[in-house]
Amino acid sequence: MIKIQQALRGSWAAIRHLAQARRLWQIVTILIVVLGLTFGAVNDGQAAYATNFDRKNLRQQDFSGQDLTDNDYTRADLTEADLSHTNLQGVRLFTTHLDRANLEGANLRGATLDGATLIKANLKDAVLEGAYVISANFRDANVEGADFTDVLFDPRVNNMLCEVASGTNPVTGRDTRETLYCP
Secondary structure, three states, X not given: OHHHHHHHHHHHHHHHHHHHHHHHHHHXXXXXXXXXXXXXXXXXXXXXXXXXXXXXXXXXXXXXXXXXXXXXXXXXXXXOOEOOOOEOOOOEXXXXXXXXXXXXXXXXXXXXXXXXXXXXXXOOOOXXXXXXXXXXXXXXXXXXXXXXXXXXXXXXXXXXXXXHOOOEOOOOOOEHHHHOOOO
16 A cells, blocks of 8 residues: 555656646747747748738838738828838738839739829839729829739729830739730
8 A cells, every 4th residue: 555655646746747847848838939929030031920000101111122911001101112022912001102102023912902092103013913902093103014913993093004004024924904904
């Protein structure tokens, strides 16, 4: 009987030791996750986490060549910002001011541009495939080589873009006029 009690005591000590080690492992795991969320991934030119820039004044800022995937620029002012060759895939630009912004070569696949103003914006060679652009203002925008595949426009906006559309997108190989279904 005494040997059984000693064996049980040893087992309980081992179980307690394992439980403490397990709790310590859980705490370490939680700290790694929290620190990762706090400081983000190592910045090697790629976005770690989506950021919200709702209503921010980002006029004339240089974002060129950056990965801004999934960020939210709703109602932000990006007038004259340099967004050339940026990855803006899935970015929310709802009612954003992009007047005179440089979006040359930008990836805007699946981006939301509803209500955005792109007056005199440079969209040369940009890819807007599948973007949401209902009621966006593209007046006097440069759309040479832009790809508008699967983008639905108000017919008036589509006609206006067809008047100035030209070129072929260097990434997708698609003719700008064809992606707009120009006559």
